[in-house]
Amino acid sequence: MRRMLYSPKVAPYIFVLPFVLTLAIFWVSPLIKSFIMSTQDIIPGSVTNVGLANFERLIGDRLFYVALGNSMKYMIFTLFLLIPIPLLLAVLINSKLGSDRIKAVFKSVMFIPALTSVVVAGIVFRLIFSESPTALMNQIVGAFGIEPVKWLKNSETGFMALLTVASWRWTGVNILYFLAGLQAIPNDYYEAADLDGANAWQKFWHVTVPQIKPTLVFVVTISVYGGLAMFLESFMLWGGNNSPQNIGLTIVGYLYRQGIEKNDLGYASAVGVVLLIIVLAINIPQLIATGTFKKEER
Amino acid sequence: MKLKKFATAALAAGMATLALTACNTATPDAETTAEGSMITQEAVEGATELELWTFVELHAQFYTEMAEIWNEENPDKKVQIAVNVLPYDDMHNKLQIALTSGQGAPDISDIEAGKFPQFTQGTPALMDLTEAAAPYRDDIVEARLDLFSKDDALYGLDFHVGATVAFYNTELLEAAGIDYTTIKTWDDYQEAGAEYFEKTGKYLGTVDTSAAWQEGLLLAQLGGEYFTEDGKVNVNSPEMIEALTILKGLQDANAAAVPPGGQPDTEEAFGAYNNGDFAAAVMPFWFTSRYLAYMPDFAEKIAIAPPPTVENPVNISVGGGGTGTAVMKDGENAELAAEFIAWAKLGTEGNISTWELLGFDPLNTEVWADQEITHNPENKFVKYFQNNPFEPLLEIQDSIGHLESFTNGSMPSVNNLLNTQTLNDIFENDVPIEDALNQAQSDLQNELGE
Incomplete structure (x- = not known):
């Protein structure tokens, strides 16, 4: 035992064993199970193999495309909102502008939404965007003489509400990612740039951005996945999984509806498999293009 | 340089896990503690404990009151009901998951009519209540039993006609x-x-x-x-x-x-x-x-x-809506649970309570014609309308x-x-x-x- 622990060949494997086991038990085995279940028709007490029938159903299922479209749209919009804005804010916080104490408060305040329960936040946002004339948003637009809006019943306004929740919730988290990246950039680079006479924009574009590329890649990767796998925000904003005209239906929402609400786990697994394929189809080319898989240069 | 990059990545990854676990663990707790509630009948000596799930708090009151009457009438097979009141969607989803996985289901559960058919797919995990309901069947609006039946087996007992x-x-x-x-x-x-x-x-x-x-x-x-x-x-x-x-x-x-x-x-x-x-x-x-x-x-x-x-x-x-109360057939005390539920929901006392406590139109139409019950001036529903x-x-x-x-x-x-x-x-x-x-x-x- 002792010899094994001290052996440079075996010890590393023992150290990574807990992680490998967790991965195998909680990730890989459900993944394989999902693939198997996606080819089955599962009703309590009987499981039949149906081959690719679930996928054929999926191809003809209009609501699945609605869900797919919503998730895609959400993912793209969150990429546009939740990468540039937090990056800018992080650069501001990291700069020499303003007092450190105020910036520390700002940083914590921005992070609070990530710590609150989405359940509570969802209810608050639902009330803010309620259709009654006394709801906050309707009072705000009312001040400009606009009639009360049924925010959560129209596709555009409902989507706006969803993006508001997302921005509110994730801006702070992304700021922290970027801050961590920014603080790892050695000051020497900026000093060298100053000596060369670079202006603020040039420093940002030629020093900051290349240096935080690993962080950027990481944030984009999880944002793509997070956007496509979004469920809870929509579930909470509409007080359930069934928004009017399915304007808030996402892929995972559809998976939940079929698997849990309608007890069709085979079909739901097929939805899950398709989601996995889509996420990989976006993330892998993106990671290859940004050079993540290349060996690190020395 | 390399070390710094590694540190950055590790920090970022660490925060990601933190953020993810924070949001993952926070949710279910908030739901179950903030919205669910347990209503337990006062302790009864020598009683069999039965766990019951419902999505309407008033129903919980009905069950515990009926259990008290039952215990007086049946001292040899007393029951103690622990009711877990959960939000509508949550309750049905949890029950579905519990029955599918074969773990954690209650003895008895309310299932709303709109959700009922999916619980009787395949080989239902619900008990056939035909036998338990037999003594009461004659006075009951048959259509409301059909609503919760499949292939000649009766899986749920309703509260009301819901005309x-x-x-x-x-x-x-x-x-x-x-x-x-x-x-x-x-x-x-x-x-x-x-x-x-x-x-x-x-x-x-x-x-x-x-x-x-x-x-x-x-x-x-x-x-x-x-x-x-x-x-x-x-x-x-x-x-x-x-x-x-x-x-x-x-x-x-x-x-x-x-x-x-x-x-x-x-x-x-x-x-x-x-x-x-x-x-x-x-x-x-x-x-x-x-x-x-x-x-x-x-x-x-x-x-x-x-x-x-x-x-x-x-x-x-x-008849609109409805709630079928079902007994899980793998429950340890399924027989007793079925007997109690049939008595509570189809028997005369239960039907009178259904009206007096819940204001529903009871399944037993004999009750509809009983002026003493329907015109009771003390009844809060009679007073209101x-x-x-x-x-x-x-x-x-x-x-x-x-x-x-x-x-x-x-x-x-x-x-x-x-x-x-x-x-x-x-x-x-x-x-x-x-x-x-x-x-x-x-x-x-x-x-x-x-």
Whole structure:
């Protein structure tokens, strides 16, 4: 035992064993199970193999495309909102502008939404965007003489509400990612740039951005996945999984509806498999293009 | 340099896990502790403990009170009920997961009628209650047992008939010079509504986008169904088109509008009713309990009447909604649980309590005719409503229909699509009725793989 622990060949494997086991038990085995279940028709007490029938159903299922479209749209919009804005804010916080104490408060305040329960936040946002004339948003637009809006019943306004929740919730988290990246950039680079006479924009574009590329890649990767796998925000904003005209239906929402609400786990697994394929189809080319898989240069 | 990069990545990854676990763990806790609640009967010596799940807090009170009476009558097989009250969606989803995984299910559970068919798919995990129900069966409205039956096995016992009736706010209507007793047909209803709107600028009735109570009623009156005889989806049938044409007519004549919340039985709609924005509701009988709980100011102002009908209706009314109480067959005390539930829900005492405590129209129609019970001046429902609630019920007693569709395993899908998509299309976005229904038909055929 002792010899094994001290052996440079075996010890590393023992150290990574807990992680490998967790991965195998909680990730890989459900993944394989999902693939198997996606080819089955599962009703309590009987499981039949149906081959690719679930996928054929999926191809003809209009609501699945609605869900797919919503998730895609959400993912793209969150990429546009939740990468540039937090990056800018992080650069501001990291700069020499303003007092450190105020910036520390700002940083914590921005992070609070990530710590609150989405359940509570969802209810608050639902009330803010309620259709009654006394709801906050309707009072705000009312001040400009606009009639009360049924925010959560129209596709555009409902989507706006969803993006508001997302921005509110994730801006702070992304700021922290970027801050961590920014603080790892050695000051020497900026000093060298100053000596060369670079202006603020040039420093940002030629020093900051290349240096935080690993962080950027990481944030984009999880944002793509997070956007496509979004469920809870929509579930909470509409007080359930069934928004009017399915304007808030996402892929995972559809998976939940079929698997849990309608007890069709085979079909739901097929939805899950398709989601996995889509996420990989976006993330892998993106990671290859940004050079993540290349060996690190020395 | 390399070390720094590594540190950055590690930090970022660390924070990511932190953020993810924070949001993952926070959610279920908040739900179960904030919204669920446990109601346990006082400790009974030598009793068998039975766990029960429900989504209506009032039901919990009913079960614990019934358990006390049962224990007095059956000292040799006492029960102690622990009721877990959970939100509607949560409860059904949790039960589904517990039954699928074979772990953590209660002994007894309430299952709402709209969700019931999916629990009887395949080999149901629910116990056949035919035997337990046998002693009471003769006096019970059979259609309400059929609703929870499949292949000659009875899986759930209901609380009520849920006959759809009309509720009118007589104070508001009288102020506008409208006499609700003259409203017999949907045409009358539309005319009265238009007149009411002209005089007050407010609406008489509702057209709903998140529930299909009125569609169910109209289908029963027109003799239609959501499915063909061999169980295939048929939501663009002539009856369905006619039903929605009638409702759309109400909306076009300003006799009805979409209420906040999309249907009367929502918190938002109770607010609108309390504001006097709507003067009538065509809802199942159990809506009585909502008046008492959420609209106390209208005491003695609400009258109950038979629902508006089409010309020569097949049935005047229909049973709407319902809650089947089911016993899990793998439960340790399934036999005792079944005996208790059958007694509580079908026996005379239970049926009287159902009315007195919950304000439902009980399954045992003997109770309907018992003046001592129905006209008890101390009863809070008798006190609240302007006329005696059983008057309209007795009037339509022989014409309360039942849709076969409600027992079809695909009914949850139909409900889901109507209440999210189709009714919104028709009443909010003015999509032509036939187009919306054809779309629904093809969506459902695809989804169900027909």
